[in-house]
Amino acid sequence: MKSVILRGEDKFYSVGKIICLGQNYAEHAREMKFEVPASPVFFFKPPSAIIHNGGQIVLPEISNDVHHEVEMTVLIGEKGSHIHRSAALKHVAGYGIGLDLTMRDIQLEAKKKGLPWSLAKGFDTSAPVSEFIPAETVGDPGSFHVQLLINGNLRQSSSTDKFVFPVDKVISYISQFITFEPGDIIFTGTPEGVSKITHGDKLEASLLDANKNNLVSLSVSVE
Ligand code: MG
Numbered sequence: 001m002k003s004v005i006l007r008g009e010d011k012f013y014s015v016g017k018i019i020c021l022g023q024n025y026a027e028h029a030r031e032m033k034f035e036v037p038a039s040p041v042f043f044f045k046p047p048s049a050i051i052h053n054g055g056q057i058v059l060p061e062i063s064n065d066v067h068h069e070v071e072m073t074v075l076i077g078e079k080g081s082h083i084h085r086s087a088a089l090k091h092v093a094g095y096g097i098g099l100d101l102t103m104r105d106i107q108l109e110a111k112k113k114g115l116p117w118s119l120a121k122g123f124d125t126s127a128p129v130s131e132f133i134p135a136e137t138v139g140d141p142g143s144f145h146v147q148l149l150i151n152g153n154l155r156q157s158s159s160t161d162k163f164v165f166p167v168d169k170v171i172s173y174i175s176q177f178i179t180f181e182p183g184d185i186i187f188t189g190t191p192e193g194v195s196k197i198t199h200g201d202k203l204e205a206s207l208l209d210a211n212k213n214n215l216v217s218l219s220v221s222v223e
Helices: 026-031 085-093 105-113 118-122 166-175
Strands: 003-006 013-016 016-023 041-045 070-076 092-099 145-150 152-160 185-187 202-208 214-222
Touching: 003 092, 041 118, 041 214, 070 145, 070 166, 085 145, 092 202, 092 214, 105 118, 166 185
Parallel strands: 016 185
Antiparallel strands: 003 013, 016 041, 070 092, 070 185, 145 152, 145 202, 202 214
């Protein structure tokens, strides 16, 4: 069983569903030659994919092109279905930073054949996540910044105000079909700048507030 922690509350959450948004930044959709969707597009990762700060990413041998995707993460703290947009953020326990690691060659092959992305996105160690910052201690999740350094070089940097679908809308939309439960995690989609990671790389992802103060970081390396 995988769990995550909410900072300052000594509270562990067993991880339930991991819901990941696709194409939630227009620039990334363009670089992938995907269309910007009319409603949120999402897929799942299994909780077994989670690793934590200080962990090691293991690259599967079937892929020659595992990509980093830095994303703000959302921890659900309160159960709900058919959640109205105006009440959606009340269901959030905290915010963090994560990496939606993707076997891009396997994903593109699956996409071409109309097959699911489960293998490309759900392999062991494909979901590094930080601890979570309690929602009530931070500002509007639509004003944060995400960034990723690899071996000290800035590789991805963007703001959550560029989301195609903001967090409240995502929660409201998905909850019309799927009940959220405490311990569920949402990966909110990656900005542009995705590229390949290789053995020995050191990845440092951060979530920053509107004033660019660091809220939380995640440091992992590639085996
Ligand atoms: Mg992603």
